[in-house]
Amino acid sequence: MKLDTMMNDFTKKHVLGRVLAVVYTMEFQKRGLPPAHIVLWLVAIDKLLSVEDIDNVISAEIPDKDADPVGYKVVSQFMMHGPCGAANPKCPCMSNGQCTKHYPKPFSNSTFMDDDGYALYRRRDTKMIVECNGIHLDNRHVVPYHRGLLVKYQGHINVEWCNR
Structure with a gap:
């Protein structure tokens, strides 16, 4: 349905x-x-031809808890990867001590394209955190999403930009 x-x-x-x-x-x-x-x-x-277009549709950041409590709640509940790594070495995404999904991602003040044409999303160090099993997760752990879809469907909806 x-x-x-x-x-x-x-x-x-x-x-x-x-x-x-x-x-x-x-x-x-x-x-x-x-x-x-x-x-x-x-x-x-x-x-979506520019990084600004991408940023208007896809986010990889935790919304401000006060300015957007609904967004904060759904991102916290559905779009945080982990904890994995040293905080949870038995996490299913772990292989040989590394996260197979490459989390945590690096902080980045802007979205840009890598050499292969993949979008690396804006993940600013905003100091926003989500606590998951006693571990503080920040924007480096956010799975990219579309806010409108996330709020409407209340589930994990990973949205990525592809250029292939």
């Missing part, structure tokens, strides 16, 4: 822009609900 509503948000309501094509798969696991992996192709005029 949520998937149908979300697909309608993408294809009819154009929450991320007008969609030219969409492909998705369902990943059936032995635990929890099956996640969907969705790739959207946007019409040329709606593509």
Whole structure:
């Protein structure tokens, strides 16, 4: 049901822009609900062409708890990676003492593209933290998200910009 509503948000309501094509798969696991992996192709005029465009749609920062309590709550609840690393070496993402998802990410005052064309999202050192199992997590641990989708669907929704 949520998937149908979300697909309608993408294809009819154009929450991320007008969609030219969409492909998705369902990943059936032995635990929890099956996640969907969705790739959207946007019409040329709606593509996110600048880092400013990307920052207006995708965030990798903890919202200010006072200015945006709803955003803070959903990011804290659904979009924090970890704790892993030395704080939790038995975390499922760990392999040979390293996080396979490359968290914590480095702080960055701006979004930029790496040499391979991947977006490295803005993660400023804002001093905002989320406490998870007694460990303080900051913007280096935020999984990229779209605030509107996150608030509406109240679940983990990782949103990434792709240029391939």
